[in-house]
Amino acid sequence: MDKKSSKNNKVSLSQVAEAAGVSKMTASRVLRGEGGYSEKTRVKVMAQVDQLGYLPNRLATVFAGDKNSTFIGVSIPDLGNEVFSQVLEGIDRKLGTFGHQSVLGLTQHTLQEEEDWIKTVLSWQPAGLILTGRYHSARASDMLRNAGIPIVEIWDLNSSPLDMSVGINHFDSGFDMGRYLVGCGYQKIGYVGTSHDTANAATTRLDGFCKAVEGGGGEVTRQLCLHDTATYYPGYYGTEQLLASAQNIECIFYQNDSMAFGGLQYCGAKGLEVPKDIGIAGWGDLPVASVLSKRLTSMHVSHLKLGQAAAEMMMARLSDEPVEPCRDIGFRLIPGSTVRNTKGR
Amino acid sequence: MDKKSSKNNKVSLSQVAEAAGVSKMTASRVLRGEGGYSEKTRVKVMAQVDQLGYLPNRLATVFAGDKNSTFIGVSIPDLGNEVFSQVLEGIDRKLGTFGHQSVLGLTQHTLQEEEDWIKTVLSWQPAGLILTGRYHSARASDMLRNAGIPIVEIWDLNSSPLDMSVGINHFDSGFDMGRYLVGCGYQKIGYVGTSHDTANAATTRLDGFCKAVEGGGGEVTRQLCLHDTATYYPGYYGTEQLLASAQNIECIFYQNDSMAFGGLQYCGAKGLEVPKDIGIAGWGDLPVASVLSKRLTSMHVSHLKLGQAAAEMMMARLSDEPVEPCRDIGFRLIPGSTVRNTKGR
DNA sequence: CGCATTTATGTTACGGGTAACTTAACGGTT
DNA sequence: AACCGTTAAGTTACCCGTAACATAAATGCG
Numbered sequence: 001m002d003k004k005s006s007k008n009n010k011v012s013l014s015q016v017a018e019a020a021g022v023s024k025m026t027a028s029r030v031l032r033g034e035g036g037y038s039e040k041t042r043v044k045v046m047a048q049v050d051q052l053g054y055l056p057n058r059l060a061t062v063f064a065g066d067k068n069s070t071f072i073g074v075s076i077p078d079l080g081n082e083v084f085s086q087v088l089e090g091i092d093r094k095l096g097t098f099g100h101q102s103v104l105g106l107t108q109h110t111l112q113e114e115e116d117w118i119k120t121v122l123s124w125q126p127a128g129l130i131l132t133g134r135y136h137s138a139r140a141s142d143m144l145r146n147a148g149i150p151i152v153e154i155w156d157l158n159s160s161p162l163d164m165s166v167g168i169n170h171f172d173s174g175f176d177m178g179r180y181l182v183g184c185g186y187q188k189i190g191y192v193g194t195s196h197d198t199a200n201a202a203t204t205r206l207d208g209f210c211k212a213v214e215g216g217g218g219e220v221t222r223q224l225c226l227h228d229t230a231t232y233y234p235g236y237y238g239t240e241q242l243l244a245s246a247q248n249i250e251c252i253f254y255q256n257d258s259m260a261f262g263g264l265q266y267c268g269a270k271g272l273e274v275p276k277d278i279g280i281a282g283w284g285d286l287p288v289a290s291v292l293s294k295r296l297t298s299m300h301v302s303h304l305k306l307g308q309a310a311a312e313m314m315m316a317r318l319s320d321e322p323v324e325p326c327r328d329i330g331f332r333l334i335p336g337s338t339v340r341n342t343k344g345r
Numbered sequence: 346m347d348k349k350s351s352k353n354n355k356v357s358l359s360q361v362a363e364a365a366g367v368s369k370m371t372a373s374r375v376l377r378g379e380g381g382y383s384e385k386t387r388v389k390v391m392a393q394v395d396q397l398g399y400l401p402n403r404l405a406t407v408f409a410g411d412k413n414s415t416f417i418g419v420s421i422p423d424l425g426n427e428v429f430s431q432v433l434e435g436i437d438r439k440l441g442t443f444g445h446q447s448v449l450g451l452t453q454h455t456l457q458e459e460e461d462w463i464k465t466v467l468s469w470q471p472a473g474l475i476l477t478g479r480y481h482s483a484r485a486s487d488m489l490r491n492a493g494i495p496i497v498e499i500w501d502l503n504s505s506p507l508d509m510s511v512g513i514n515h516f517d518s519g520f521d522m523g524r525y526l527v528g529c530g531y532q533k534i535g536y537v538g539t540s541h542d543t544a545n546a547a548t549t550r551l552d553g554f555c556k557a558v559e560g561g562g563g564e565v566t567r568q569l570c571l572h573d574t575a576t577y578y579p580g581y582y583g584t585e586q587l588l589a590s591a592q593n594i595e596c597i598f599y600q601n602d603s604m605a606f607g608g609l610q611y612c613g614a615k616g617l618e619v620p621k622d623i624g625i626a627g628w629g630d631l632p633v634a635s636v637l638s639k640r641l642t643s644m645h646v647s648h649l650k651l652g653q654a655a656a657e658m659m660m661a662r663l664s665d666e667p668v669e670p671c672r673d674i675g676f677r678l679i680p681g682s683t684v685r686n687t688k689g690r
Numbered sequence: 691c692g693c694a695t696t697t698a699t700g701t702t703a704c705g706g707g708t709a710a711c712t713t714a715a716c717g718g719t720t
Numbered sequence: 721a722a723c724c725g726t727t728a729a730g731t732t733a734c735c736c737g738t739a740a741c742a743t744a745a746a747t748g749c750g
Contacts, residue, residue: 009493010470012736023700028737037698053491058468059408060736064705067738069404071448078434087432089423092451101465103416104447106437120446123403124416125355146398148354184632208502259631268638287577288606288633293613357706368730373708382728405706412708583744 011052019048023156031056062125065331072314073121075105075114083256083284083303084132087154090307091130100127107132109185109200115140117304122147128314132286133200134158134165150317154310156201157328164317166327173299173331174205177253177281180210184339186251186279187218192238193265195224202230202255205283209253221246230255233260251279251339257286257298264292264338279339289334295338305329360381365393371514376401391489407470408588417659418466418474420450420459423572428648429477432499435652436475443660445472448465452477454545459486467492471658479503479510480544494661499655501546502673509662511654511672518676519550522626523557529684531596531624532563536598537583537608539568541630547575547600550628554598565598566591575600580607594621596624596684602631603642610639624684634679642681650674 001263017027022041029037030045045267062069072095079085092102103126105117113135119130128150136144144151144162150162158165158259181189191209192200210220223242228234235254241251241263250343254260260282264274274294285300306329316323362372367386374382375390393399407414417440424430437447448471450462460482465645466474466490472493480488488498489507496508503510526534536554538547555565568587575581582598584607588594599605605627609619617623619639627634630645651674661668 014736017379024737025701025739026699027700032738035697053466053487055488056468057408057470057736059404059470060705061738062467063402063404063408063707063736064738070465074449077439078429079424080434082427085424085427085433088430088449089425091449092424092449094450097682098467101469101696102449104419104433104437104449105436106441117441120444121403122414124446125402125404142398143400234628258633265638288603295608357707359706369706370731371706371729373706377708381740386728402706405735406708408705408735512697612718 010057011054012057013054016048017056019052020044023058025259036282039340041141042326055280058280058286067227068127068318069125070100071103071121071124071125071126072100072311073105073124074102075129075131077107077109077132077230079106080231081256082286083259083301086303087132087307087310089100089311090304091311094308094311095315096251098311100315111135111137111140115143118143123262127318128152130154130314132220133160135200136162140278150314152310152314154306156204157326159326161345163326164323164325164327166306166313166329166333168301168306168329170201171203171208172211173283174208176208176331176333177205177283177299178231179216179279180335181251181279181339182213182216182218184279184341186339188220188221188246188248188250190211190221190223190246190249190252191254192223192225192235192252192259193243194228194230195344196230205255221249230259232262232265235259236266237262239263239266245342249278251283253283254283256284257282260296260338261288261292261297264296274338275340281336281339285334289336294338295334295336297339298330300333300334302329355402356399357402361390361393361397361399362552364397365389372431379448397603407659408615413472413584413663414464414470415445416448416469417445417469417656418450418463418471419447420452420462420471420474422452422454422477423445423574424451425576426601426603427631427633430656431648432652434476435649435654437654439650439653439656439661443656445660456482456485458482460488463488469512472663473497475499475655475659478545479506481507492530495659497655497659499651501549502671504671506670508632509668509672511651511684513646513651513674515549516553517563519553519555520557520629521553521676521678522550522628522644523554523563524561525680526596526598526626526684527558527561527563529596529686531591531622531684533561535566535568535587535591535594535596535597536560536599537568537570537597537604538586539573539575540641542643550600566594576603577607577610580585580604581611582607584608584611585628594623598626599628601629602634602641605641605643605683606633606637612635619683620685626681626684630679634681639683640644640679640681642684643679645677645679649672 013027014024017024027045061067074087076084107114113149118140130152132155134153134156153161153165154165157167157169213220225234225238263280267274274280281297283299285298288297313323358372359369362369372390375387406412421429421433452459463485477500479498479501498506498510502512502514556566570579570583576640582676608625612619613653619625626642628644630643634641
């Protein structure tokens with residue numbers, strides 16, 4: 001049974017059929033429970049399935065062209081960011097309940113990586129794709145259009161998606177945060193984030209943020225930590241750089257909570273009291289935000305729910321159920337206690 | 346070009362060949378760069394490939410049985426735990442550099458989920474599997490043995506793996522932590538963790554921990570938060586429960602850092618000073634541990650490296666290179682400052 | 691009992707590529 | 721021109737399961 005031929009030691013349906021003394025078509029019917037066979041035959045076939053340890057080859061089924069695969073390609077920028085690992089968890093768990101599998105692609109926030117991955121994953125005839133972000137290379141867009149399979153773009157809500165979209169309006173979330181901070185009485189506000197080669201959700205948030213702050217009479221001093229990940233340490237050093245270059249900053253908005261934690265740490269190390277001496281606001285509301293004795297001012301997004309929604313839309317489309325092509329997951333501002341409460345003035 | 350037939354609108358190699366006025370075998374040779382065709386033919390074929398937007402169907406290639414697939418099934422307990430998302434990131438990034446893809450399975454720490462997933466993923470003819478943990482259901486073990494593909498068991502180092510294993514010795518890591526805490530002068534030590542239906546790495550750590558503590562004359566009061574995730578909140582409430590049931594606890598060891606953060610938060614809320622009034626030790630050394638003003642006493646494991654090593658072993662085996670079947674990634678105790686420093690006594 | 695109907699099972703063809711083999715075209719040599 | 725080796729291209733068969741069609745056995749019913 002084991003390792004008999006160098007080429008292919010898998011047990012095939014024909015072998016099961018032969019062992020059971022029936023044609024492979026009959027065996028196929030039994031395995032699919034399709035009906036049209038006697039109980040005696042069913043028992044014979046199933047006995048051989050157990051005996052030989054037969055596992056169906058789904059490649060053949062899909063290949064035959066009549067059935068869809070159960071692969072869903074899922075592209076995620078990176079998993080170092082807790083946000084995206086939660087999204088992925090939501091997606092994969094939900095897909096799992098429908099008997100589908102995620103084929104992962106980590107695109108490192110670059111369109112080229114995404115394009116390469118799309119090309120590869122499409123060659124596996126996936127049932128659908130879930131992509132993070134609304135921006136794709138021209139060639140990627142072509143392939144996606146021609147693929148003729150359901151596509152869900154997540155994270156950055158897209159009002160004219162390739163197919164379907166679920167996420168939040170990042171501009172609005174940045175705007176709301178900006179308005180809130182200005183409302184707290186801040187005027188000179190800094191920003192610490194990372195820059196990527198392409199437009200992305202964080203940039204969109206910053207745009208919204210700036211608009212609100214400037215509209216409220218404030219001013220945003222930008223500080224982009226080039227070519228680094230949006231994590232704790234860049235947050236720390238970005239804060240140092242920012243404060244060194246502009247002394248009158250009253251409050252800092254960070255690309256995400258991890259970076260804000262780094263900022264808090266820097267302030268603590270330099271004896272700056274938060275929020276007395278400086279205000280700190282993050283984005284994303286990571287669970288670990290609760291670790292701090294002071295609740296971090298942040299923006300809450302239900303990442304798990306976002307992932308689940310994406311998977312649900314995908315499955316609905318695959319079952320030909322009607323699907324609303326755009327779904328807004330929403331966000332919620334967490335006032336926290338790392339910015340001061342001086343209303344207006 | 347788009348959506349022409351309801352069944353299959355994919356461009357096939359035959360169509361390319363026909364359009365280029367050659368046989369599909371010739372087209373196949375061109376696409377694989379196998380040689381044996383004229384430059385004129387190559388140009389003709391490639392022109393049609395671009396024209397028609399042909400994407401190879403790898404299903405067919407693998408199905409034909411002569412080539413291996415580039416799927417690697419990867420089972421991970423959950424992604425809520427930052428540890429595992431780092432492991433997955435390490436795996437997928439490394440696999441990607443070899444042109445392979447991860448097919449994800451979240452097994453929620455149950456052997457049944459793992460078994461079901463293994464059955465499904467094997468039906469897709471993966472090139473190999475990477476599984477978290479050393480324990481598998483009997484049926485799963487059967488299937489794995491019969492699959493005849495490389496298998497890497499990660500996380501919990503297995504001296505007699507199904508095929509290959511990479512991870513750390515959890516017993517030893519628990520033992521070292523126990524010895525360290527006893528060495529710091531602690532005698533009455535509590536444990537807060539979660540309990541699962543099956544043996545797992547955390548249990549093994551606890552065993553090692555208890556052995557060291559008891560060997561050093563100390564005593565471990567166990568507190569298992571049944572049926573909950575090993576995250577922040579159960580850490581908080583587990584600490585509350587533990588301290589309510591045993592007043593003389595001097596130090597608490599947690600299943601992981603997330604739970605330890607919860608414990609720290611609880612102590613802060615109740616006015617207990619760390620480490621003056623009580624010691625706190627975690628496990629895993631999450632990056633966010635640096636968020637705290639006090640460095641959390643913990644055990645460092647390089648999760649990313651672990652994932653990369655798993656992928657490397659897999660790829661080496663697939664290229665028939667010699668592979669050491671067991672690889673110990675090691676760990677490093679982080680003394681931190683959440684336990685007191687009273688040496689011996 | 692014989693014919694119609696249902697049920698059980700078998701046969702053929704196919705999908706998209708590729709290995710293995712065959713044939714045609716080309717170039718050079720004597 | 722006849723011969724041969726090389727290169728370029730085409731043919732055939734196969735991988736594994738299933739749809740579609742064909743046949744055989746069992747059952748129903750007047």
